[in-house]
Amino acid sequence: xxxxxxxxxxxxxxxxxxxxxxxxxxxxxxxxxxxxxxxxxxxxxxxxxxxxxxxxxxxxxxxxxxxxxxxxxxxxxxxxxxxxxxxxxxxxxxxxxxxxxxxxxxxxxxxxxxxxxxxxxxxxxxxxxxxxxxxxxxxxxxxxxxxxxxxxxxxxxxxxxxxxxxxxxxxxxxxxxxxxxxxxxxxxxxxxxxxxxxxxxx
Numbered sequence: 001x002x003x004x005x006x007x008x009x010x011x012x013x014x015x016x017x018x019x020x021x022x023x024x025x026x027x028x029x030x031x032x033x034x035x036x037x038x039x040x041x042x043x044x045x046x047x048x049x050x051x052x053x054x055x056x057x058x059x060x061x062x063x064x065x066x067x068x069x070x071x072x073x074x075x076x077x078x079x080x081x082x083x084x085x086x087x088x089x090x091x092x093x094x095x096x097x098x099x100x101x102x103x104x105x106x107x108x109x110x111x112x113x114x115x116x117x118x119x120x121x122x123x124x125x126x127x128x129x130x131x132x133x134x135x136x137x138x139x140x141x142x143x144x145x146x147x148x149x150x151x152x153x154x155x156x157x158x159x160x161x162x163x164x165x166x167x168x169x170x171x172x173x174x175x176x177x178x179x180x181x182x183x184x185x186x187x188x189x190x191x192x193x194x195x196x197x198x199x200x201x202x
Contacts, residue, residue, distance in 0.1 A: 012059055012083060014188070018143070020044055021052045028062055029075040038073065048144065051187070058189060059083075106132040120160040131173065131194040137166065138175045138185055147183045152176075 015021055023042050027033055033041075039049035053073055056062040060079035065072050109132040113121050124130040137159060141147070147155075149167075156163035167183075170176040173192045176183050 008059070009083075011055075011189075015055045015059055015061075018052070020048075020144075021056060024049065024052055024073075025056060025061060025075065028073050029077075032072050032074040035071050035073065055187060055189070106135065109133065110136045118159070123160060123162060123165060128194045130169065134166070134169050134173060134175060135191075138170055141176075141185045143185055143187075145184065149181050149183065152183050 016025070020042050024038055027038055027041055035046055035049055035053065038053070039046045042049060044052075050071075053062055053064070057064060061076055063074050063076050065074075109124070109129045113124055113129070113133055115121055120133065124133055137156070141155065152167055153163040156166045160166060167176075170183075171178055174186055174190050176185055
């Protein structure tokens with residue numbers, strides 16, 4: 001299984017492992033809806049609904065058309081059936097294992113830089129190793145939640161005293177966004193790659 005296919009599967013399962021996105025997908029599978037209708041039906045704001053729908057669109061599960069100032073969303077069943085064919089077979093499931101992870105994998109990096117109690121021994125100097133640690137940390141924060149700066153600092157100080165550096169690195173790598181002292185976790189699709197470049201969508 002190629003890296004692109006694995007990444008797509010991970011994105012697929014992540015997209016569906018969220019109650020609001022599951023509800024949105026179910027609604028557009030019934031009929032075409034406007035973003036206003038979907039936001040009201042799920043009980044979220046229109047920007048939040050648009051964010052969730054963008055993830056589903058990136059996977060090809062949902063299409064969007066504009067009608068004046070209104071955006072309409074519809075289900076794309078072919079994308080679901082195509083993805084199912086990749087994994088719903090014995091051979092497809094076997095390929096999910098992929099090759100053995102090298103010693104320099106993200107998991108190995110995190111293990112090397114953490115103490116038995118889960119705190120960080122140090123913040124890695126190497127960009128790629130630091131990125132692996134940052135990704136591990138930020139994935140412990142809740143999606144769709146706004147955090148104050150004191151809350152982010154308190155979270156980070158559970159792992160390392162230098163919360164300011166870790167907080168700044170989250171912003172630099174686009175793992176989190178900040179506005180007027182409020183922070184929130186961004187989708188993995190928005191992150192910079194470990195080499196500092198923007199990720200390529202598929």
